Amino acid sequence: AQSVAQPEDQVNVAEGNPLTVKCTYSVSGNPYLFWYVQYPNRGLQFLLKYITGDNLVKGSYGFEAEFNKSQTSFHLKKPSALVSDSALYFCAVRDRSGSARQLTFGSGTQLTVLP
């Protein structure tokens, strides 16, 4: 079975400060990992993904994420937060070797960037 945990329901950060949104996962094999963002009353938008190779993945809007296999984590980061980054963020995982064709999503983290 595959699962994802986002331990923080809410993250607040001041504009201009670095931000981190945490994600840990559990799979039986090796993972594909994704981050999505959801703005109010909108569908999810893809931010970035880890497939293989470099553990630091760069994505849209200046976001990046670091894959850490030993800690089974895939935290989302941005060096300098913007008020417009305020949104709901979802981490998702799929086991590469699993028969399931679907992603498993975390419960989401609400990011609020304060001006």
Next chain:
Amino acid sequence: NAGVTQTPKFRVLKTGQSMTLLCAQDMNHEYMYWYRQDPGMGLRLIHYSVGEGTTAKGEVPDGYNVSRLKKQNFLLGLESAAPSQTSVYFCASSYVSGSYNEQFFGPGTRLTVL
């Protein structure tokens, strides 16, 4: 390209009524998915399809049916709506090649069952 579109955007049903949600994509994607989003629970997969004419159950399929008669459309049906089906429903699609392809999401349908 319109991407993934969903019809309707909002709907209120009474218990026991039926309805169909329509999802359409113009990206020629093979895979399509239906999710429901509930507060604090993230997205849960209801049903999915890996191609025209094929469907499969996801994590929470009970009370829902789906059909994929055309590649670009994926319909979600509720035969007898229940208050527990009050939720926001999202459709998504993705390319067929590789299991690492990201999914593209529609804007959602907010359903309330009274």
